[in-house]
Amino acid sequence: MADPRALYQAVILDHNKHPRNFHAVQPHSHSADGHNPLCGDQLHLEMRVDGDGQIEAIGFTGDGCAISMASTSIMTEALEGQTIESALALFEAFHAAITDQSVEPDPRLGQLAALAGVRDYPMRVKCASLPWHTLKAALEHE
Numbered sequence: 090m091a092d093p094r095a096l097y098q099a100v101i102l103d104h105n106k107h108p109r110n111f112h113a114v115q116p117h118s119h120s121a122d123g124h125n126p127l128c129g130d131q132l133h134l135e136m137r138v139d140g141d142g143q144i145e146a147i148g149f150t151g152d153g154c155a156i157s158m159a160s161t162s163i164m165t166e167a168l169e170g171q172t173i174e175s176a177l178a179l180f181e182a183f184h185a186a187i188t189d190q191s192v193e194p195d196p197r198l199g200q201l202a203a204l205a206g207v208r209d210y211p212m213r214v215k216c217a218s219l220p221w222h223t224l225k226a227a228l229e230h231e
């Protein structure tokens with residue numbers, strides 16, 4: 090069986106090289122800017138949420154390190170079509186996976202589990218969680 094670390098590395102490199110949903114969303118109902126001053130990661134997140142609270146479209150622009158770009162790209166793929174409620178539940182599971190050594194990544198995470206390796210690098214946790222904090226900010230300020 091392939092080394093999961095090598096597999097995760099490949100997922101991150103691929104998303105960094107070819108970020109998914111790397112575009113503005115017009116029209117959008119929510120947006121927010123995220124900034125990680127420790128690393129210099131900057132991102133702008135836009136999304137359109139329909140009347141039933143479902144994320145119809147989500148995209149981002151900005152610039153940052155490989156971890157932040159890959160994490161944002163994977164997040165947008167994971168969240169498209171989800172309800173806000175399930176997006177926030179996924180954030181909880183993701184946050185646990187990247188900060189808590191004792192938990193096994195939740196199977197619902199899918200490709201998001203590729204970021205779990207950052208928990209050994211506290212500086213990188215901020216890069217990986219930036220898009221999620223930006224998502225929360227976007228949902229809180231319509």
Ligand code: ZN
Nearest residue numbers: 128130154216
């Ligand atoms: Zn970074």
